[in-house]
Amino acid sequence: MTTVTIGGVTVGLGILIWQLIEWWPGFPAIKKDPLGQLAALLPFLVAWAYGVLAILTVGGLIGWTADSWLWINNWLGDTAIVWGVGGQAGQSAGAVTFVPLSQTGGALVLLMTIGIIGAARRPRWGSDIKKGAWCGICLGTSAGIAGFAAVPLAIAANWAGAHVYGAIAAIA
Template identity: 40%
Template structure:
């Protein structure tokens, strides 16, 4: 089932993604005065959820891909509104020119990562807004053509190759 995808990110969407990243890094920096392994470990959930968000936006379609596209559209619309009406700026399209799509094995990895994320979300009572923000950060930055989208550029072939090797498609 392939639902139509939006797959366009504006400067506003990238601004939202970078703002979420900046918020998390600033709070992390203030919280951990002494930088150590424990401090670095505290960033692991954010980084892993942001990478998961990038995988979602690189998905070809389906319900997860449609949810990621809807989230990307929403973050782009909010960021565009803030840039246009907040500071009077423009919001050009900053989508990567080459289209990265996951292979079937890569899609299997996305499903496995989704199951793991749901398991983490349901361990404790209550919704983890910090993890939601991290996923939205990854969705917003995954298609960016600049430095912000480098992780998506590297992540797609790595996950596709890993997934193809694990499920036996190679």
């Protein structure tokens, strides 16, 4: 697993800021329909959760792809920090200890991958889905709030996977 650097976290936070600016409907719209306006963030948030779970996978094609994507974003962010503001590259952002996905939790992530790929092809949500997964991969193992969200997400994926596959085994 690639450790996230300050550059990778910067890329993830930049994506989050971009998404929030694109989404912001203004105070009058939020006052009029707060749940409807917040629901517009749902595709991004679901994809963000998927990105966090994808970076927590330790092997296979999904884990390798997420790990490689994080490595590329670490490099891009570190380069931007060095050339943009004269900072230093490669500083670890203090990764959190993550909860490994169980076999059924990993199977659930595989099913989520199929859903995310299908949803990303939809013109209405495609951009939000791609940015959400990208942001989740960049922030999923950081030591901030986003990184701490990885632990309950992994526990929830393991629990849901066990119950889904347990129910299927009970039926069969």
